[in-house]
Amino acid sequence: MKPGNLTRIITILAILFFYLPIIVVIVFSFNSSKSPEWTGFSLRWYYQLFTSSGYIWRTFLNSIIVGVSSSIVSVVLGTLGAISVYLGSKKFRKVMWTTTYIPFTIPDIIIGVSLLIFFTTLNVRLSLFTIFIAHVTFSMPYTMMIVLTRLHDFDKSIIEAAYDLGATKSVALRKVIVPVAMPGIIAAFFMAFTLSIDDFVITFFVAGPSSTTLPLQIFSMVRFGISPVINAISTLLLLGTIFMSVALRRYVRYII
Amino acid sequence: MPGSSVSIIEVDKYFGDFHVLKNVSLEIEENEFFSLLGPSGCGKTTLLRIIAGLEDVDDGDVLLDDKSILNLPPNKRPVNTIFQNYALFPHLSVYENIAFPLRLKKFSESEIKRRVDWLLNLVRLEEHAQKKPSQLSGGQKQRVSLARALANEPKVLLLDEPVSALDAKLRQELLIELDNLHDRVGITFIYVTHDQAEAISISDHVAVMNSGVVVQYGTPYEVYESPADTFVANFIGESNLMKGDVVEILSDEYIAVEFPSFGKVICYRDKPVKVDDTVLITLRPEKVRIMHNKPTPSDGIPGNVVHGIVDEVIYMGYQTKYFIKTDEGYILKVYKQHVSYLLDERIIKWKDEVFLYWNPDDSFIVEVEEN
Ligand SMILES: Nc1ncnc2c1ncn2[C@@H]1O[C@H](COP(=O)(O)OP(=O)(O)O)[C@@H](O)[C@H]1O
Numbered sequence A: 001m002k003p004g005n006l007t008r009i010i011t012i013l014a015i016l017f018f019y020l021p022i023i024v025v026i027v028f029s030f031n032s033s034k035s036p037e038w039t040g041f042s043l044r045w046y047y048q049l050f051t052s053s054g055y056i057w058r059t060f061l062n063s064i065i066v067g068v069s070s071s072i073v074s075v076v077l078g079t080l081g082a083i084s085v086y087l088g089s090k091k092f093r094k095v096m097w098t099t100t101y102i103p104f105t106i107p108d109i110i111i112g113v114s115l116l117i118f119f120t121t122l123n124v125r126l127s128l129f130t131i132f133i134a135h136v137t138f139s140m141p142y143t144m145m146i147v148l149t150r151l152h153d154f155d156k157s158i159i160e161a162a163y164d165l166g167a168t169k170s171v172a173l174r175k176v177i178v179p180v181a182m183p184g185i186i187a188a189f190f191m192a193f194t195l196s197i198d199d200f201v202i203t204f205f206v207a208g209p210s211s212t213t214l215p216l217q218i219f220s221m222v223r224f225g226i227s228p229v230i231n232a233i234s235t236l237l238l239l240g241t242i243f244m245s246v247a248l249r250r251y252v253r254y255i256i
Numbered sequence B: 001m002p003g004s005s006v007s008i009i010e011v012d013k014y015f016g017d018f019h020v021l022k023n024v025s026l027e028i029e030e031n032e033f034f035s036l037l038g039p040s041g042c043g044k045t046t047l048l049r050i051i052a053g054l055e056d057v058d059d060g061d062v063l064l065d066d067k068s069i070l071n072l073p074p075n076k077r078p079v080n081t082i083f084q085n086y087a088l089f090p091h092l093s094v095y096e097n098i099a100f101p102l103r104l105k106k107f108s109e110s111e112i113k114r115r116v117d118w119l120l121n122l123v124r125l126e127e128h129a130q131k132k133p134s135q136l137s138g139g140q141k142q143r144v145s146l147a148r149a150l151a152n153e154p155k156v157l158l159l160d161e162p163v164s165a166l167d168a169k170l171r172q173e174l175l176i177e178l179d180n181l182h183d184r185v186g187i188t189f190i191y192v193t194h195d196q197a198e199a200i201s202i203s204d205h206v207a208v209m210n211s212g213v214v215v216q217y218g219t220p221y222e223v224y225e226s227p228a229d230t231f232v233a234n235f236i237g238e239s240n241l242m243k244g245d246v247v248e249i250l251s252d253e254y255i256a257v258e259f260p261s262f263g264k265v266i267c268y269r270d271k272p273v274k275v276d277d278t279v280l281i282t283l284r285p286e287k288v289r290i291m292h293n294k295p296t297p298s299d300g301i302p303g304n305v306v307h308g309i310v311d312e313v314i315y316m317g318y319q320t321k322y323f324i325k326t327d328e329g330y331i332l333k334v335y336k337q338h339v340s341y342l343l344d345e346r347i348i349k350w351k352d353e354v355f356l357y358w359n360p361d362d363s364f365i366v367e368v369e370e371n
């Protein structure tokens, strides 16, 4: 066998290995019975999901609230950070680059534990608000990096050109830097949203009793056995994600 | 749009410990085409940025029409810049790039349109008005940045190597266009380049810089014909630089110099020298004539005659570059322009024995070492 063929086969197997479980989930969400073998096509789990699973939708709503709000705040802060790094001196850039880079390598579990300790020390009651803070915290390095990557595609001289042509600093910011950064800002928003929607580990530590998110809910349901309703909601989530990434493919290159 | 005069007065600039501009003084006349010429890294861009207000000075002053502009921020100076990489706004169309400074001044939409259309016509980009910068060629981008910089009707236009990123042929075209544009808008142009041919071809005055120092200021003729020192002689055009000893003062105007490389030669005495001083003499290759037969005084040549052998021939169509090895083994560059049909002459070939001669006025002193 030629080495070219071997690598091709390995690649195909790896991709299959990645997609197979996902395909299984989709297929079994349409299964007519609870059993792990195919008994016929049915939409009963979807029906159940939409009619008698209010608790799932509440957690889904929680996830959306946290996802949207934390992404907005994270993108605003990340963009401001990226702009100050972009405009800052070389030294500042180096320091900021390192301090932003380190969080990528810190395990989620450590971020989760330290945030929990932080909140309990300050006597903050665990709630959706603490989840929101946690999500802003862990997604900000990503949003900042994504916006910075976009800005670095352009030489700083465009800002000097704006000054030269009569713009004040704030006009240059509004009319040049932010519009130029916009594709990065959009990419950063969806990255932050995606990170927030499916975060389990960190959320697990900082969630309160009445602030369950969808991933926490799914996990707790799985502990009592896999309900095909979970397959149904997973399939819908998957659909949403695919739809989003297709719609956003022109921004994808700014996502690391 | 009348332009302004610019005075740079004893400007010093440091980046940390690095002394980038050393006591630079320049007078730039109103409405002239002024070139700042020097090798890469000599501080040209820095000086331009100081005039634009994008960089502070550590000492000295910058005047526009005799008034200091140092306390004005860049957006308040009647000066606009063509950046080395054009710095077009990537998110705006050609039209909106040019309209950018006009919108900041809150002109009416119809006034903006009138002015942008005029500028688009000036740089011949009417058909490209709606394109984004990423869809333009290098030459087109350069013209957009030119139109954008002129939109504010500045009194001085600063151009930082505006054609250096383009290929040679386009470069020539754009230079001619730039020259025409200068005639049309009639404001002061300060043009930065490391290319001596560009600078001397279009400027009214040229300042030659080296490591943060202005080494020579003058018209293109002056800097070409009488370079102030070895650096200028080498940097502008090409030259033969030869070191020899003064053996005789012939008159107020001429000296005899003995070169170990090819004997005794008469040179122009453009600096005060005495017998026994060591001098560095420059001689432009195109000022030397080359022929097979030894010239006689009846040829009307009072000049210097040197004998040698052709060591290298580079035929370039409009001229031929010869490298002649003198009897003493020195290589002298000689460029012969072809002003008539070449094949009618007896062509000078490799290994031919030749005589070189030139007018003593063309070999002159650039540096003196007293002994
Ligand atoms: N912001 C800066 N910080 C430190 N050194 C600089 C800075 N800008 C330019 N320099 C240095 O100053 C010197 C002159 O630069 P510049 O004016 O750009 O030269 P030129 O345009 O003649 O090539 C160079 O050695 C360059 O590295």
Ligand SMILES: [Mg+2]
Pocket: B041, B044, B045, B046, B084, B160
């Ligand atoms: Mg430069």
